[in-house]
Structure formats: C-alpha cells, structure tokens
Amino acid sequence: MFERIAELAIRRSRLVLVVAVVVTALMGAAGSGAFAKLLGGGFDDPSSQSTRAREVIDQKFGGETNLVLLVAADGGGRIDTPAAERGGRALEARLKHESSLANVVSYWDTGDPRLRSQDGREAMVVAHVGGDETQQKKSAEHLVDTYSGTFDHTLTVRAGGAAAVNAGMSKQVESDLFLAESIAIPLTLLLLLVVFGSVVAALLPLAIAVVAVLGSFALLFLLGSLTSVADTATNLTTALGLGLGIDYSLLMVSRFREQLGTGAGVEDAVRRTVHTAGRTVAFSAATVAAALAALLVFPQYFLRSFGYAGVGVVAIAALSALFVMPPLLAVLGHRVNSGRLPWARSAPAGARVSVWARLARFVMRRPALTALPVLAVLLVAASPLLGISFGTPDERVLPTDAQSRQVSTALQQDFDGDDATAMQIMVDRQVAPAALESYATRLSRLAGVARVETSAATYAGGRRSAAAAGSAGLGRADAQRITVVTSAAPRSDAAQDLVRQARALAPPAGTHPLVGGQDAELVDAKHAVSSHLPLAIGLVALTTFVLLFLFTGSVVQPLRALVLNLVTLVTTLGAMTWIFQGGHLSSVLGFTAQPMEVSMTVLMFCIVFGLSMDYEVFVTSRIKELHDQGADTGSAVADGLGHTGRIVTAAACLLAVSFFAFGTAKVSFMQMFGLGSGLAILIDAVAIRGVLVPAAMRLLGGAAWYAPGFLRRLHDRIGLSEGGSAPAPAVPAPLAKDATSV
Incomplete structure (x- = not known):
C-alpha cells in the first residue's frame, strides 16, 4: 500500500x-x-428517567420552565408600583405572542409571592422554550437578545434559566x-x-x-x-x-x-x-x-x-x-x-x-x-x-459577569424556592385523590424538601399547607405532575441524595413515577x-x-x-x-x-x-x-x-x-x-x-520483544512490517552532539 x-x-x-x-x-x-x-447541551442520557420525565412534561404539560426573565424596576424601586406593573404586564403580553414560548407565567398575572424577591425589588416571568435542541438554541438566542436590557423605559430585564445558559x-x-x-x-x-x-x-x-x-x-x-x-x-x-x-x-x-x-x-x-x-x-x-x-x-x-x-x-x-x-x-x-x-x-x-x-x-x-x-x-x-x-455543566461554567449566571445566583439568594431547579415527578396516569395526598405527604417529609405542589394541594413537613393551594395545571386525566421544591443547593450531594430517596419511595399503587429535574439529570x-x-x-x-x-x-x-x-x-x-x-x-x-x-x-x-x-x-x-x-x-x-x-x-x-x-x-x-x-x-x-x-x-x-510462537507466526502473516519491497534505508550518520534542524 x-x-x-x-x-x-x-x-x-x-x-x-x-x-x-x-x-x-x-x-x-x-x-x-x-x-x-x-x-x-447533549449531556443527558436519552433513555434515563429524567429525560423521559422531561419528554412527558413537554408533551402533556407544555414543558418545564427553562427560561426565567428577572425583572427589576428602573432606579431600584419596588416592583409593585403602578409603572412597574404596567411594564411587567406589557412584557408578559409580548412574551405570550412569541411562537417559541409556552407556559408564560408572571408575578403580575398570578400574584404568587414566590415569583417576587424577598426585598420586593425584582420579579420573575417564567416560560418554556419549545422545539428540539436546534430550535431551542436559536429561539433562546433570539429571546435573550430581544428582551434583555431596558424594557418599556420602566424595567430592566435579565435572562436566565437552562435555555439561556445553554x-x-x-x-x-x-x-x-x-x-x-x-x-x-x-x-x-x-x-x-x-x-x-x-x-x-x-x-x-x-x-x-x-x-x-x-x-x-x-x-x-x-x-x-x-x-x-x-x-x-x-x-x-x-x-x-x-x-x-x-x-x-x-x-x-x-x-x-x-x-x-x-x-x-x-x-x-x-x-x-x-x-x-x-x-x-x-x-x-x-x-x-x-x-x-x-x-x-x-x-x-x-x-x-x-x-x-x-x-x-x-x-x-x-x-x-x-x-x-x-x-x-x-x-x-x-x-x-x-x-x-x-x-x-x-x-x-x-x-x-x-x-x-x-x-x-x-x-x-x-x-x-x-x-x-x-x-x-x-x-x-x-x-x-x-x-x-x-x-454536569451549569451556569457556573460561565464567567461571573454572564447574564444567565447572575440570574441563577439571584434566584438562589433572593427568592423563596426556585421552581426552575425543582424536582419534577411525572406519574403516568390519573391518581386517586387519597393516593396522591399520601404520596405527596410522604415526599414532603423527606429531608431537604421545602414544599410539594400537586394539582390538589401544596404540602410541607408532612401536612397540607393552608397558605398555598394546589395548581390545577399539574393534573390531567392521563397524568399527574408533582413539583418538589427543595432547600438543598442545586447539584449538591444533598440534592442528589434527595433524588435517590424520592425514587426509592413507594409510589401510588399501579403507577411508575419518573423523577426528573436538574438534580435527577446529574x-x-x-x-x-x-x-x-x-x-x-x-x-x-x-x-x-x-x-x-x-x-x-x-x-x-x-x-x-x-x-x-x-x-x-x-x-x-x-x-x-x-x-x-x-x-x-x-x-x-x-x-x-x-x-x-x-x-x-x-x-x-x-x-x-x-x-x-x-x-x-x-x-x-x-x-x-x-x-x-x-x-x-x-x-x-x-x-x-x-x-x-x-x-x-x-x-x-x-x-x-x-x-x-x-x-x-x-x-x-x-x-x-x-x-x-x-x-x-x-x-x-x-x-x-x-x-x-x-x-x-x-x-x-x-x-x-517476546511473543508466543503462534502469535509470532500470526504476526508474520497479518502484521504490517516494512517488508522487502521498500528501498534500502540510507546508512545512518553518527550521532552528532548538536544540530539545530529536525
């Protein structure tokens, strides 16, 4: 050859x-x-529980939250002022007209205090960027470029979430x-x-x-x-x-x-x-x-x-x-x-x-x-x-001045639980109210769980919460979605242990829950x-x-x-x-x-x-x-x-x-x-x-240079050697002490 x-x-x-x-x-x-x-991306196993859970959420519930717009009033004022509310509602309305987005939810639309920072100066608008990996990448780049910065002369918007990080x-x-x-x-x-x-x-x-x-x-x-x-x-x-x-x-x-x-x-x-x-x-x-x-x-x-x-x-x-x-x-x-x-x-x-x-x-x-x-x-x-x-990669792989990393840090430090980092449990069929309550109650008792949200109610510390109701959007005739918000740091050993405990927990009879979320993905x-x-x-x-x-x-x-x-x-x-x-x-x-x-x-x-x-x-x-x-x-x-x-x-x-x-x-x-x-x-x-x-x-x-006889004979037949057809090698010169070229 x-x-x-x-x-x-x-x-x-x-x-x-x-x-x-x-x-x-x-x-x-x-x-x-x-x-x-x-x-x-590409770091997830397509056959894993977490990936299958995400696919079911995409198909039946409009997708997980993977885009978070963190909104602050210009000048550092409170986010509840009339001017900030007008701007926030205008931002939400524009986002709902984006064909690549689903499940757009804002603080101003729901009044949910979990979507407002503890000091009242920032609020969240969350959504799901749809499509396959290529479409998500292009859509996220467009959304980040379009909405980041000053909006409506009254708000400052920063983009975060998994789609923005990717x-x-x-x-x-x-x-x-x-x-x-x-x-x-x-x-x-x-x-x-x-x-x-x-x-x-x-x-x-x-x-x-x-x-x-x-x-x-x-x-x-x-x-x-x-x-x-x-x-x-x-x-x-x-x-x-x-x-x-x-x-x-x-x-x-x-x-x-x-x-x-x-x-x-x-x-x-x-x-x-x-x-x-x-x-x-x-x-x-x-x-x-x-x-x-x-x-x-x-x-x-x-x-x-x-x-x-x-x-x-x-x-x-x-x-x-x-x-x-x-x-x-x-x-x-x-x-x-x-x-x-x-x-x-x-x-x-x-x-x-x-x-x-x-x-x-x-x-x-x-x-x-x-x-x-x-x-x-x-x-x-x-x-x-x-x-x-x-x-696995998260926002920390980016420089500290990256916008999506700053948003993730703010969500962890200034908000009462981040749904974007919550554990998502998908149950593959409708569950009887009593069975769902028993399962959610046991989940809420696990160490590190802040609250468990279901279509019927919210649970914390093994009890139904009187302060927070359930979300009807978490239930369908053919599936149940359970959101488990944790106090454990994302991707920490404690968060990973919690995933394993949730998977080991006995599910409602006849069901096979899929535990997903970023900690489950890790x-x-x-x-x-x-x-x-x-x-x-x-x-x-x-x-x-x-x-x-x-x-x-x-x-x-x-x-x-x-x-x-x-x-x-x-x-x-x-x-x-x-x-x-x-x-x-x-x-x-x-x-x-x-x-x-x-x-x-x-x-x-x-x-x-x-x-x-x-x-x-x-x-x-x-x-x-x-x-x-x-x-x-x-x-x-x-x-x-x-x-x-x-x-x-x-x-x-x-x-x-x-x-x-x-x-x-x-x-x-x-x-x-x-x-x-x-x-x-x-x-x-x-x-x-x-x-x-x-x-x-x-x-x-x-x-x-040892080889057993049968392997040496095998090498003689199939091994690649110089053979006898090549020109004879030139006679090597004596080794010199110095030479400057190869």
Missing part, C-alpha cells in the same frame, strides 16, 4: 496537488455552515474558538520556524494542518446534518486537526530531509519517507482513532459527537499527511530546505540530535535510580484523584457514564493492544505502553482535579471551582490516551526499525530516541500549543479540556518517553 502511495506521489504529483486544492476549497465552503448545524455557552464557545485559534496559529508557525530553521519546511506542516482543519469543519457540517453534534466539538476537531496535521507532517518532512542529507535522490527519499514515516502515521492515526471511537459507547450525544468527529478528523489529518505531503515533497525536492533562517546552523549530512540518546543511555545505566523519582513525582501529582467528585448522567465506562476502557485497551501487536510483533510492548499511558492519564486527571475542583489557580484563570464535569473528564481520558499512543508509535517505530536491522535492545532504544526524541518533543510542543490556547476560554470546562490535554502531551513526551520508556526497556531487556 505504501509503495503505491509513494509511486502516485512521484508520478502524478502535480495532478494530486490540483485535486487536493479543489477538495480543500470544497471542504472550506461546506465547513462554513458548520456552526449553524451544531447544538448546545445559549450563552454556545455563543461563548464560538468566541473562545476564534480567540484560541488566533493565538495558536501564529505561535505554531513561530515554533515551526524554530524547529526547522527553514521557511519552506516550516510552511509544509502548516499547509497540511489547514487542510485538516477545513476538512474537520466540513465533517462537522455533514455530521450535524445527520445527527446531533455538540457545538463544543469544534474545539476538539480544530485542535486535533491543527495538531495532528502538523505532527504527522513534521514526522514526514523530518524523515525526508534526513534521507536527502544522507545522499539519497529525491524519488528514493520520497519512497523511503512514505514507507517508514507513512507507516508510522497510519498506525498512529489508528491508535488515536481507536481511543476516540470508545466514546461511541456512551448514550450522551455530547460524547458520541466527539467520537464521530474525533475519528473523522484523525482520519482526515492522516490522509492529508499521506496523500498531500508526499507529492509536495516530490515537487520541492531539495528546495524543502530553502529559506534557511539566520539563526539556523547547518548540521552535517544526516546528523541527528544526540541529547535524547545520551539521556536514554544514562537512564538505562541506572533504570531504577532514575525512573523511581520521576514516577514518584507523577504519582504525587495524581493523588488529588482520591478526592475527585463529578458534576444523577442519571453520572450513572450513564459509570455504567458504560468499563466497556469503553476495555475496548480502548483491547484495540490498542491489537494494533501495537500488529505494529511490533510483541505482546510485551503493548502491555508496557498501556501501563505507561495509565501513568500519564492519572497524573493529568489528578492535576486537573487539583486545579479545577480544588480551585487552585482560579484567580489566575478566572473560573469557579466545582466538581469535575463528568463528560469532559471522560473525553479528556480518551484524548489523552490516544495522544499518548500517538507518541508511543512515533518512538517505538524507530526503535523497532533499528532492532529489526540487528541492533540490540539498548542500542535500538538509545539510537531510536536519538532519531525521534527531538521530533517527538517538537511535535508535542506544537500540539500542546493548540490545546493550551483553549486555556484562554471563558467556559471553565473548555479550559480544563485544553490545559489538561496540553499538560498530558508534555508529560508524555518528556517524562514518559524520555525517562520511563528507556528504563522499562532496559529492565525488560530481550523480553521486550
């Missing part, structure tokens, strides 16, 4: 490049509409993406110039990265037209498209320049580059894609969309590097070194950086003495994992992840083991890689827990400490694992190449790291820049994703590949 790719690049280079330009232009045109197809997150994600890329791309170009010391060589990986990024947006447009895709997938696909496109191109350009430096002709250099570096790219992409494909086992479309998009963008990056880079190299030939920069010193032909080889030899002389301190530091960094807790989201996580981990481990066995012919190498990748994972997740759950660096990064977002933590697990395997393949491919040429394990490791160490370090820095740029985001879980992924890449490239890999290889010795 790789021979045919090389011959195509050599014989039809200009035709391939023309086709690539046309395809890239088409992908760019299609990708321009990607944002219109993407959705906010709309705010979507809008902030778009802004964060633009800022991150405006930082990442110039820094990446600068680093490429430093790495290559040549303008032409530096521009080649960036060109492939542009193809990969445009392809990723075209992919998002296609996926968004076919299924639900989270808008935050743009961050992953852009960072991965840019980073992996550069990584794979960096590997191929470096190998091509190395071959030219040893005196090989341009065509032979292209063939050897495709056959060695191209093979590495293909296996690397397969391992990253396998890790991301595990996201498809989860029911939440937030995670599934990252699985679809992640696998797709990895494939686009790899195909771009395999099919576009070789013809570029064939056309440029020796001009790949043109535009040498003043600070770049020429190294002897074929010279390689030896600092990584010297480090590897030092580590292998004293493997335990050098590896144990590094391992100890990494495990200390991982220790905050022992106290990790999980949550309980269900954590269950959905925890119940599917073992399968995801098993699939990742199995596919990685198989791929690395096919790549190396050893059963020990995959096990060694899995163990060391686990070290990278726990170190990264521990550091992120210390920062984002513990609140360290919050004053610098501008976020609010809260439990780790469960879906984003799983996503980061798969990303970090895949990228760790990316560099595993980079390093192992060269070690195996040298080992197959007859070098002993120690020499193969030292010279392999001597050949690839600087490439891996440069690739890691370039990819880390793409992720670290999201540290500038205003949505806190995107900060965690960017900083965590970038940190993991650097830990893996330096501590794992530089120290722990040579130490492990030295301790394993010849056993590092």
Whole structure:
C-alpha cells in the first residue's frame, strides 16, 4: 500500500496537488455552515428517567420552565408600583405572542409571592422554550437578545434559566474558538520556524494542518446534518486537526530531509519517507482513532459527537499527511530546505540530535535510580484523584459577569424556592385523590424538601399547607405532575441524595413515577457514564493492544505502553482535579471551582490516551526499525530516541500549543479540556518517553520483544512490517552532539 502511495506521489504529483486544492476549497465552503448545524447541551442520557420525565412534561404539560426573565424596576424601586406593573404586564403580553414560548407565567398575572424577591425589588416571568435542541438554541438566542436590557423605559430585564445558559455557552464557545485559534496559529508557525530553521519546511506542516482543519469543519457540517453534534466539538476537531496535521507532517518532512542529507535522490527519499514515516502515521492515526471511537459507547450525544468527529478528523489529518505531503515533497525536492533562517546552523549530512540518546543511555545505566523519582513525582501529582467528585455543566461554567449566571445566583439568594431547579415527578396516569395526598405527604417529609405542589394541594413537613393551594395545571386525566421544591443547593450531594430517596419511595399503587429535574439529570448522567465506562476502557485497551501487536510483533510492548499511558492519564486527571475542583489557580484563570464535569473528564481520558499512543508509535517505530536491522535492545532504544526524541518533543510542543490556547476560554470546562490535554502531551513526551520508556526497556531487556510462537507466526502473516519491497534505508550518520534542524 505504501509503495503505491509513494509511486502516485512521484508520478502524478502535480495532478494530486490540483485535486487536493479543489477538495480543500470544497471542504472550506461546506465547513462554513458548520456552526449553524451544531447544538448546545447533549449531556443527558436519552433513555434515563429524567429525560423521559422531561419528554412527558413537554408533551402533556407544555414543558418545564427553562427560561426565567428577572425583572427589576428602573432606579431600584419596588416592583409593585403602578409603572412597574404596567411594564411587567406589557412584557408578559409580548412574551405570550412569541411562537417559541409556552407556559408564560408572571408575578403580575398570578400574584404568587414566590415569583417576587424577598426585598420586593425584582420579579420573575417564567416560560418554556419549545422545539428540539436546534430550535431551542436559536429561539433562546433570539429571546435573550430581544428582551434583555431596558424594557418599556420602566424595567430592566435579565435572562436566565437552562435555555439561556445553554445559549450563552454556545455563543461563548464560538468566541473562545476564534480567540484560541488566533493565538495558536501564529505561535505554531513561530515554533515551526524554530524547529526547522527553514521557511519552506516550516510552511509544509502548516499547509497540511489547514487542510485538516477545513476538512474537520466540513465533517462537522455533514455530521450535524445527520445527527446531533455538540457545538463544543469544534474545539476538539480544530485542535486535533491543527495538531495532528502538523505532527504527522513534521514526522514526514523530518524523515525526508534526513534521507536527502544522507545522499539519497529525491524519488528514493520520497519512497523511503512514505514507507517508514507513512507507516508510522497510519498506525498512529489508528491508535488515536481507536481511543476516540470508545466514546461511541456512551448514550450522551455530547460524547458520541466527539467520537464521530474525533475519528473523522484523525482520519482526515492522516490522509492529508499521506496523500498531500508526499507529492509536495516530490515537487520541492531539495528546495524543502530553502529559506534557511539566520539563526539556523547547518548540521552535517544526516546528523541527528544526540541529547535524547545520551539521556536514554544514562537512564538505562541506572533504570531504577532514575525512573523511581520521576514516577514518584507523577504519582504525587495524581493523588488529588482520591478526592475527585463529578458534576454536569451549569451556569457556573460561565464567567461571573454572564447574564444567565447572575440570574441563577439571584434566584438562589433572593427568592423563596426556585421552581426552575425543582424536582419534577411525572406519574403516568390519573391518581386517586387519597393516593396522591399520601404520596405527596410522604415526599414532603423527606429531608431537604421545602414544599410539594400537586394539582390538589401544596404540602410541607408532612401536612397540607393552608397558605398555598394546589395548581390545577399539574393534573390531567392521563397524568399527574408533582413539583418538589427543595432547600438543598442545586447539584449538591444533598440534592442528589434527595433524588435517590424520592425514587426509592413507594409510589401510588399501579403507577411508575419518573423523577426528573436538574438534580435527577446529574444523577442519571453520572450513572450513564459509570455504567458504560468499563466497556469503553476495555475496548480502548483491547484495540490498542491489537494494533501495537500488529505494529511490533510483541505482546510485551503493548502491555508496557498501556501501563505507561495509565501513568500519564492519572497524573493529568489528578492535576486537573487539583486545579479545577480544588480551585487552585482560579484567580489566575478566572473560573469557579466545582466538581469535575463528568463528560469532559471522560473525553479528556480518551484524548489523552490516544495522544499518548500517538507518541508511543512515533518512538517505538524507530526503535523497532533499528532492532529489526540487528541492533540490540539498548542500542535500538538509545539510537531510536536519538532519531525521534527531538521530533517527538517538537511535535508535542506544537500540539500542546493548540490545546493550551483553549486555556484562554471563558467556559471553565473548555479550559480544563485544553490545559489538561496540553499538560498530558508534555508529560508524555518528556517524562514518559524520555525517562520511563528507556528504563522499562532496559529492565525488560530481550523480553521486550517476546511473543508466543503462534502469535509470532500470526504476526508474520497479518502484521504490517516494512517488508522487502521498500528501498534500502540510507546508512545512518553518527550521532552528532548538536544540530539545530529536525
């Protein structure tokens, strides 16, 4: 396969490049509409109790409250004045004419004191934004833009609730993406110039990265037209498209320049580059894609969309590097070194950086003495994992000046119970009055329940409330809705315990209540992840083991890689827990400490694992190449790291820049994703590949390449190896002590 790719690049280079330009232009045109197809949210399990409860409420009761307009009189006066009342009634009337809204209720319409703040200076207008995820997102953005601010010259309106929070997150994600890329791309170009010391060589990986990024947006447009895709997938696909496109191109350009430096002709250099570096790219992409494909086992479309998009963008990056880079190299030939920069010193032909080889030899002389301190530091960094807790995104992921977050804070502090955060219980049929009263009474006795509202009455502390009547709108001939307002902080442990107690409570005979609301959604989201996580981990481990066995012919190498990748994972997740759950660096990064977002933590697990395997393949491919040429394990490791160490370090820095740029985001879980992924890449490239890999290889010795006889015979038949049809490798030059270009 790789021979045919090389011959195509050599014989039809200009035709391939023309086709690539046309395809890239088409992908760019299609990708321009990607944002219109993407959705906010996606953190809920569609088969869970809470989701089914919400669907029943939408169908039979006009939907849950997901939009709250917090209204204050201009000048800070009381909300009960005639002028404020006129404005409030006018606002309510306009909202009732909005086709996207249902169940519009205001303080002025009902006189309900729970819709007025305790100091009497603010009041609520609540409603349900209808439609599917796409329609809700568009409608909420329109409503927030239309009604926020001054209304009727007498009122100040702020928008909150779940619909406004989701709309705010979507809008902030778009802004964060633009800022991150405006930082990442110039820094990446600068680093490429430093790495290559040549303008032409530096521009080649960036060109492939542009193809990969445009392809990723075209992919998002296609996926968004076919299924639900989270808008935050743009961050992953852009960072991965840019980073992996550069990584794979960096590997191929470096190998091509190395071959030219040893005196090989341009065509032979292209063939050897495709056959060695191209093979590495293909296996690397397969391992990253396998890790991301595990996201498809989860029911939440937030995670599934990252699985679809992640696998797709990895494939686009790899195909771009395999099919576009070789013809570029064939056309440029020796001009790949043109535009040498003043600070770049020429190294002897074929010279390689030896600092990584010297480090590897030092580590292998004293493997335990050098590896144990590094391992100890990494495990200390991982220790905050022992106290990790999980949550789902709410208004706290937004900056403190976000309007929807300010409204949520005001509702919690200034109002007597927030129906928008109440537990909603749906009973699937009409319930006899006595049975309904008994069930509601028992619910009201649960610790943390402020009141229970039914169609017949309101209950508190195990008794019917004389001060508050029931709501006829909570009952139908075929269903009953029960609203449980709690005093527990939203999404707290107490609120989650209350959901579990309500679900454990014996229901009225013959009924199957569905417990919903935001706290129930959190309980269900954590269950959905925890119940599917073992399968995801098993699939990742199995596919990685198989791929690395096919790549190396050893059963020990995959096990060694899995163990060391686990070290990278726990170190990264521990550091992120210390920062984002513990609140360290919050004053610098501008976020609010809260439990780790469960879906984003799983996503980061798969990303970090895949990228760790990316560099595993980079390093192992060269070690195996040298080992197959007859070098002993120690020499193969030292010279392999001597050949690839600087490439891996440069690739890691370039990819880390793409992720670290999201540290500038205003949505806190995107900060965690960017900083965590970038940190993991650097830990893996330096501590794992530089120290722990040579130490492990030295301790394993010849056993590092062990496989049972039947598996070795299997690998000989189906494993991908270089084979005998590739051109002979150029004779490597002695390791040089210094060289400034890759």
